[in-house]
Amino acid sequence: MSELIPEFKHIYSLTPEWRQDFINYLGGTIVDEKMYFSEKWSRGSSFFLEILPDVSVIIIDTIVNRPILLTRMASDDDFWIVYYDLSDSFSKHIVEDVNHKIGYKSKLNFGIVDNKIGSSYLATVGERFYSLRLLIRKSYIKTFFTDAEFEKDFKDVFDDKKKKMFFYGHIDSRSKVILHSLKQNKIDDPNYEFILKGAAFTLLGYLIERLNSKMPSMVAHLEKDIEAVMLSQQHLLSNLLVPFPGIELLANNANMSSTKYRTLYNTIFGVSPALYFKNEKLLLAKELLESGDFKFVSDVAYELGYNKTAYFSSIYKDYFGVLPNTVLKEF
C-alpha cells in the first residue's frame, strides 16, 4: 500500500525559506507570514513567525484531501523542533488486521526532535490537523542552564554526534490551555500575529520550565531504560481493549524491577502506568461512543474489557462529566 502514497520531502529552517518547497509541491500561495494551501492536496493554511533570532513558530491548520506522506529530512541547522499536536480526533490510527479485529492506538501529542534526525508523518484524510511547532536553536536553550547543570544533565542531548529524538509524551496542562485558546482564533484575524506571539513566548517559558524540572531526572537514567519504558508504553497503548496487565508484567518486559519501572514511568509521563492506562481507555471510550457503531453502553464497556457497565459508567462520568448513555443518545 505505502508505495502508492506519494511522498513529499521537505526541510524546516529558522527562517521562512522552507515554505517555498511546500508551495512548489503542494500548490498554493504565500502571503506575508501566511501560507494558503491549494485544494488539490489539502484545505487550510499555515502561519510562520520568527519570534526571536533563535526561535520561530509554525502553525499548521488543515484538512488533508488525499493521502500524503510528509517526510521532514534531516538538515544541518542546529535546532530542536518541538511538536504540539492538537488535532480534532484523539486516537486516529485504527488499523484493521487480517482477523478483522480492531486495534486502537493512541497518539502522543508532544515531542522534541533534533533537526538532524528526519521524521515522517502520514496525514489522515478528512480530519482536521492542527499543530504548533517551535523551532529553537540549541545554543539558545543552553543559555537557560548553568554550566554545571548542563554538564551533568544535558551533555548528551546537545552532543551533535548523538542524533536522537529524546522525548515524547503528552502536552502539559498549562500549555494545553494556551493552545486551546489559540485554536479559537483564526489565522486571518487581524490580531492573530500578536495572539500567536503571546502564545509562543508563553509556551517557550513552560517548555524551558519543564526541561528544568523534569528532564534532568530523566536524562540521568540510562538511555536503554528509557527506550524500554517507551516501548512498553507503546505496547500498553496498542492493547487498550484488555484489562490493565499489571506493573509486574510491564516491568518484566522492560527488564527492570517494578519499583524502578514505576519511578521511571512516572518521571517520563507524569502519572502512574495504571492511571495513564485508565485515562487512555476512557478517551477511547469517548471515541467509540461517538462513532455510532455501538448501540448499547454495555457493548462499549465489554469492548474495553469492563465487566460491569455500572462501574464503567461511573468512572466515565467522573472523567467527562456526562454519562456514557447521554453521549450515545446524542450521536
Place this chain on the structure above:
Amino acid sequence: MKTVTYNYNSSLNWVDVLAEATGGCLEGNFIKGDNEMFKGTHFFLPIEDGITAMLIDTTYKEEVLLKYRNENNNFIGFHFYLTNLDIDFILDDEVTLLGKLNYNLSIVDCTIDLDYIVKKGTRLFVICILFDKEALKKYFSKITPIADIILDAQKNTVIRLDRMGTESLILINDFRKISSDSSLYKVYFKGLVYGLIGNCLEQLNNKKIIIDKTITADIKNIIASKTMLQNSIEGPFPGVNFLAEQVAMSPSKYKILFAKISGVNPGTYFYNNKLNRAKELLETGKFTVNEVAHKLNYANVSYLAKRFNEMYGIYPKEYQNLF
C-alpha cells in the same frame, strides 16, 4: 507634594532619566528603588522594532504628582493599570479617576501632557506598551475602523480611556505569579505583552467595550458589583435580581449595562471566573477535583468537569495529572 517628571519614548534613552527622577538604581532591566517616596521596581524591555514595554510595580509612601512631558511625538502608549486606590488622572485640567472601579486601560498619544496624582499608600501596578506610531500604523492598517475609534477628532490626537477585558486581567494575574528572579521572566513578559496587544486590538476591533468620556455613577456601581461577584466567587450565583437591587437598578438595566461593560452577561462572567478559580486551585496541588468542586459549590464533579473542558479544552483530572 513631591513631583516626578517622566520623559520617555519608545527607544530606551529615557531609562537613565527615569532612574534619576525616581532616585532608584539601575540593575539590568530593572530600576529598583526604596526611598522616602516609594518602594518598588520598574522593569523595561524592548519587545521588537517599534515596541517597548515597561512594568511598574511600586508602592507610594507619600502623595506624589507624576508628570509626563515628552519631547518627541512619535509614539503612542497603551497603559494597563491595576491599583488598590484610585489615581487622579489630569488631562486639560479635567480630572478623571483611574483605578479599580474606574478606567484601567488608557491609550494615549505622547504629545499630550499628562499628570497623575498618586495618593499615599497606593500600590501601582502598570504595564505600559509604547508603540512607535509607524509600527502602530502598520498593524492598525489591518483594522480599518480603528483610527476612528481611538482618534480624538477635535484635537487630532489619540486618546482613549477604557476598561480592559477579563482575558487581559487573567493574563496579567498569571504573569504576576512569576518571580522576577526567574531566568524566564523576559520570555513570559514578552508573552504577556503580545497577549495584551492581541486582546486590546480585538477589543477595539469589535468595539466590545464602549464607555463615554466620563464614567457615570451607574457604571461605577456595575464595576463595584463585579468586584463583589469576584469576592463571593466560591458561593452560588446570587442572581441578577439580587445584584440589581444592591445597586438600586432594575434587573433589565443592570443586565444591559453589565454586558456593555464586561462583554458578557452577569451569569457567564460569574461562572467563567469560578472556572478560573477552579483552575487556580487545581494548580496549587493541594486539592482533589472533588474537593475543588465542593469548595466552589458545584453540585457535582461531573458538571465541573464538563464546564472546565468547554472552557479550557482539557478535563480537570487530566489538567492536574499533567501539571
